[in-house]
Amino acid sequence: MSAYHLDHLEYLETEAIHIMREVAAEFERPALLFSGGKDSICLLRLAEKAFRPSEIPMPFLNVDTGHHFPELNEFRDRRAKELNGKLIVRKVEDAIKAGIAVPTPGEISRNKLQIPTLLNAIEEFQFDCAIGGARRDEEKARAKERFFSFRDGFGQWDPKNQRPEIWNLYNARVNMGENMRVFPLSNWTEMDVWEYIRKEKLEVPNIYFSHERECVLRHGQWLPVTDLLPPKEKERVETKIVRVRTIGDIISTGMVESPANSHDDIIAEIAAARVTERGSRADDKASEAAMEDRKKEGYF
Amino acid sequence: MTPSPSLISDLPSTAHHPVEILRFNTCGSVDDGKSTLIGRLLYDSKSIMEDQMEALERSADITGGGEINLANLTDGLRSEREQGITIDVAYRYFATPRRKFIIADTPGHVQYTRNMVTGASTANLSIVLVDARHGVIEQSRRHTYISALLGIPHIIIAVNKMDLVDWSEERFLEIRDQFESFLPRLDVLHDVKFIPISALNGDNVVTTSDKTPWYQGPNLLGHLETVHIASDWNLNNFRLPVQWVNRPENPRDESLHDFRGISGQIAGGIVKKGDHVLVLPSGYKATVKDIWTYGGSIDEAFCPQSVTIQLEEDIDISRGDIVVGIDDLPGVESDLRARVCWMNQKPLTKGRKYFLKQGTQTVQAMVTAIDSKVNFENLKMEPEPAELAVNDIGEVKIKTARSIVYDAYQTNRLTGSFILIEQGTNQTVAAGMLQPPNAAFNPEFTDYTI
Known part of the structure; x- marks a missing residue:
């Protein structure tokens, strides 16, 4: 692009870095959800860009369903170590044993059981914010998400009563027990993610x-x-x-x-x-x- | 309807060359065809995938009597599909070989104006849809007014459903006249384009229609692909709101022991290594020692890049401060005048306290007066209303607990805007646009000219 103009990846990057820094500055105890998947790999690079040369000022959190691809978990652990980050893993298996997550009889999928496991981890560490790699182009309910998505004391999303999000002014205020989910990649598409991975050689x-x-x-x-x-x-x-x-x-x-x-x-x-x-x-x-x-x- | 086959031959670019992003929002009243227009843009740019199409067909068989409704693509929530309305801002993405597009689909209901302000605040361009049969109605005036108020650089007035008025040029010109009778009353509308379309059939949306030989302008997508947006950001007055102070703790690298970075997104202008700057509100002067990025040191940076700068001088600086260039200084004041869009069911009355967030600073603030309110019937300001109800727009006076550093919204959308947050509930209750400061900041020291 011209001397003083950003191309699409540079624009998406500066938007996401701005959001990452807002999280670091406005929350007491944020966490970054890192699965080892392609979207959260981009999140980690953005965190490096936002916070280096300092350490990334938040731990990485992953909910392990026990049904993960082994290659993914191996990568997750190694990458966290390389970045000198603190990785917290909470397992659906343990949540089931503790009675926090209750499987539906006959259902093999652990997908829904991630929810109570995640909410319990948020409570355990008193996280007031969790950064995730969800994108609006993935799914039509996600298309309605805010960058800063408010969750009440039960972790619930109320799509009809979302905080308006205007300019780049994010309202990060939460009361005790409430939390925020923050999605710096909201405006990225699948194509943008891969182009970014290629550009950054991730x-x-x-x-x-x-x-x-x-x-x-x-x-x-x-x-x-x-x-x-x-x-x-x-x-x-x-x-x-x-x-x-x-x-x-x-x-x-x-x-x-x-x-x-x-x-x-x-x-x-x-x-x-x-x-x-x-x-x-x-x-x-x-x-x-x-x-x-x-x-x-x-x-x- | 069953969409006709696409006429765009190129697939989205694999983008080995740089592509820029254009953000736009669509607004219109209920049934003006917003969602249909977006569905059309997505469909004709091949951004609708087979599984999405199948899902549309499934819901058509179940609830639509076999008719595919492109609006179901954007209306993502269950109650929206049930009621056939758009409740919340939905964001959609598509690309052509020339540009990437972010669409904010904003609902047209009277009660959802706050969503339009939300979607429009980051837009380069607004598409205001009008039903050719109904012409300009209060909603059209409201949407155009809000687009102007928010300083959106480019507007398209899309006169939709032209097929239902037999593609009448006369009707099109009549509607254009209706708009042009009130456009001059709006503050800042430089670039307004009128396009006759049929979103349902795709005429003049991505291809030029043979039904409008009297129309010489571009089709809608053609305009979106070519409108000049490179100068939409403020590149004149350097502003860096301090977001986060970057001080490595116990760095393993010796050279970082004294690293003290000021991280933030540049909200205006350009900064170069060696530039003289002021830190406000304290008024300390300083010199830019380095512009640090993950990829290495750079010589200059510009709005809206996110950077970390280091200053030569070791001065006290923290989140909420702003580093500015020494020309064209901002205001540093606690008595503010602003236009606000009220977004909460509880009306605004004077004397109440809120948090005001502007740039990276949050201060306590009180609305001390409501001077006027916009009447959307005639776009006149009504003086001294008792309150501002939800979706009202008015001029207010605000007193902040300490001075804030700001520019007029007209000069800079990033340093001239704020939100009000209700204390206790933490709801965002207003979007505000600041009027010009009473005076620019006046540095007290005499050796100011460097």
């Missing part, structure tokens, strides 16, 4: 790139075969050349057949894609308002 877990994997075809999606998801009778296990486009739990993340092996390949693939990123997530397909309902209960 490492991502290798499952984002093409690899061989044993899968079964279920409900029109190639799901990875694991101990958690053994093939059913009559299902045929096939070795496919696949990658993940979005990472959810290993039992519900559809693998995309893809030869994409580099950032450039992935960006070209997204440009030509005819389905959305979350089209391969079973958790969002439950109903038209699946995300809205989860968010109202405290999901991020």
Whole structure:
């Protein structure tokens, strides 16, 4: 761009850095949700840009459903260490044992159980703010989110009663027990995230790139075969050349057949894609308002 | 309706070349076709994916009698789909090879004006939709007024549903005249473009329609792709509201022992290494030693970049202070005049205390007088109203507990704006635009000329 003009990635970056610094300045005990997924990888780079040469002034928090891709957890732990960050992991398994999260009989997915586990972690550490990597282009309930999303004492989102957000003036005030979810990547699209990863040469877990994997075809999606998801009778296990486009739990993340092996390949693939990123997530397909309902209960 | 096949041949760019972002908002009253227009832009720019289309078709079969409703793309909340209305600001994203776009879809209901202010505050451009059959109504005046008040640099008046008035040029000109009769009464509208469209059928939205041979201007998307936005930010007067003081604790790197950075997003102008600056409100003068970024030291930076600067002098500085250039100083005052849009169900009455957040500073403030209120029927200011109700816009006087550093909103949207926060509930209750300061800051020391 011209000498005094930002291109789209520079604009999105300065907006996000501004938000990160507002969080550091306005909250007593913020945390940064870091899963090792591509969006939170961008968050970490933005945090470095916002706070270096100081240490990143907040711990990283991850809710482990116990159904994570092992590659993701390995990357999460290593990256946190490299950045000299404090990583807090809270497990759905433990929340179930403690009676904090109660599984629905017959339901295998741990997706909903993340909610009480996250809320309990927020309470345990008295976090008044959690930064997340959610984007508005992901899902239509998320399209209605604010940068600073207020949550009441029960962690609930009230979409009809959101604080108006004007200019770059964020109202960060919360009372005791309430908290804020802050989404610096609100205005980023999937394409922006990958372009940023390419520009910043950010490492991502290798499952984002093409690899061989044993899968079964279920409900029109190639799901990875694991101990958690053994093939059913009559299902045929096939070795496919696949990658993940979005990472959810290993039992519900559809693998995309893809030869994409580099950032450039992935960006070209997204440009030509005819389905959305979350089209391969079973958790969002439950109903038209699946995300809205989860968010109202405290999901991020 | 079933959308017709797209006519745009290029897919969104993979952006090896830099692309800039244009932010716009859409406003109009209920049924003016805002959501349909956005659906059309998304559909024709191939930003609607197959699974979204399937979801639309599913809901069409279930609730729409088989008719696909593009509005369901943006109306994301259950109660919105049930009532067929837009409740809250929705943000949508699409790209063409020339630009990336962020749309704020803002509802048209009278009671939701606050959402329009929200969506418009960050916009480069506003699209005001008018139904060709109804022409200018109170909502049209209100939306245009708010766009002007918020200082949005570019406006498109999209005269929609032209198909329902037989593509009549006469009707189009009539509506343009209706607008032009009140546009001069608005403060700052430089760039207003009228475009006749049919959002439902796509005429003049992404392609130029053969039904309007009398219209010579660009189609809507063509205008969005080419309108000049490079000078929408203030690049004249350097302003850096201090967000966060960056002092590494126990740094492993020896050279960082004395690092003392001032982090913030530049809210105006350009700063260069070696520049003389003032720190306000204290009035200390200083020299820029370094502009530090993650990628290394840079020689200059500009609005709206986020940077960390170091000063030569070791002076007391903290969040809420502003570092400014020594020309064109801002006001440093505690008696303020402002226009506010009231956003809370509880009306504003004078004498109540709020938190006022402007830049990176938050101070206690009291509204001491409500001087006038806009009447949207005739766009005149009514003097001395008893209160400002939700969605009212008026001129007020405010007294702050300590002086704030600010510019007129007309000069700088970032240093001239504020929000009011109700104490106790922490609700954001007003958006405010500051009138010019009574006087620019006057430094007391004599060796001020450097």
